[in-house]
Amino acid sequence: GENVEQHPSTLSVQEGDSAVIKCTYSDSASNYFPWYKQELGKGPQLIIDIRSNVGEKKDQRIAVTLNKTAKHFSLHITETQPEDSAVYFCAASINTGTASKLTFGTGTRLQVTL
Amino acid sequence: DSGVTQTPKHLITATGQRVTLRCSPRSGDLSVYWYQQSLDQGLQFLIQYYNGEERAKGNILERFSAQQFPDLHSELNLSSLELGDSALYFCASSRRGGGTGELFFGEGSRLTVL
Numbered sequence: 187g188e189n190v191e192q193h194p195s196t197l198s199v200q201e202g203d204s205a206v207i208k209c210t211y212s213d214s215a216s217n218y219f220p221w222y223k224q225e226l227g228k229g230p231q232l233i234i235d236i237r238s239n240v241g242e243k244k245d246q247r248i249a250v251t252l253n254k255t256a257k258h259f260s261l262h263i264t265e266t267q268p269e270d271s272a273v274y275f276c277a278a279s280i281n282t283g284t285a286s287k288l289t290f291g292t293g294t295r296l297q298v299t300l
Numbered sequence: 301d302s303g304v305t306q307t308p309k310h311l312i313t314a315t316g317q318r319v320t321l322r323c324s325p326r327s328g329d330l331s332v333y334w335y336q337q338s339l340d341q342g343l344q345f346l347i348q349y350y351n352g353e354e355r356a357k358g359n360i361l362e363r364f365s366a367q368q369f370p371d372l373h374s375e376l377n378l379s380s381l382e383l384g385d386s387a388l389y390f391c392a393s394s395r396r397g398g399g400t401g402e403l404f405f406g407e408g409s410r411l412t413v414l
Contacts, residue, residue: 217400218400220402220403222405227407228407229302229304229390229392229405229406229407229408230343230390230403230405231302231405232402232403235400235402237400275342275343277343279400281398281400282398283398284350284355284397284398285348285350285355285356285397285398286331286333286348286355286356286394286397286398286400286401286403287345287348287356287358288333288345288403289345290335290342290343290344290345291342292342293342293343
């Protein structure tokens with residue numbers, strides 16, 4: 187089955203700096219790569235996603251890049267703010283059209299310090 | 301608020317016991333997913349139901365079972381509980397059953413097995 191590795195497990199940046207979280211996946215058939223943000227005491231929430239036919243996607247301060255050949259994808263957060271502090275999960279899945287089985291990475295705890 | 305409701309929020313029980321976790325999906329969502337989140341293993345996919353039918357299965361133990369009812373709510377039954385079953389159990393829902401698209405997570409049910 188699919189295996190997703192995520193690095194780093196913790197990341198501390200100063201407010202205003204950029205943060206980068208990297209993931210690799212094992213199954214070349216995976217074609218959907220979402221990123222979820224989990225704040226303390228809450229469930230994960232989708233922040234951005236990318237499909238395998240796209241190399242990069244941006245939404246304000248957040249961007250995701252995908253390298254299908256290397257089976258890498260990354261989350262980039264620019265101009266970080268204290269409210270960006272949370273645990274971020276990458277995930278991968280294969281679109282079968284009838285079922286969904288997201289495989290998540292182990293998470294990155296991002297802390298944005300003042 | 302994701303619109304997904306999970307009960308109970310907290311549950312403490314003893315080894316060998318059986319518990320039932322309940323999930324009400326967002327209005328209009330036909331798919332329900334169950335995930336287990338433990339400290340060292342991130343989010344593990346357990347099972348997916350779509351409109352009452354099982355669609356995908358992950359690493360769900362034989363001691364665990366789930367079902368989705370005609371009103372689309374779902375229950376996860378955990379039996380012969382062991383200490384290692386202590387975790388946060390998340391339910392998520394989505395409009396479709398396919399492999400892409402946002403999952404909306406509830407706030408989780410925290411199970412402690414003593």
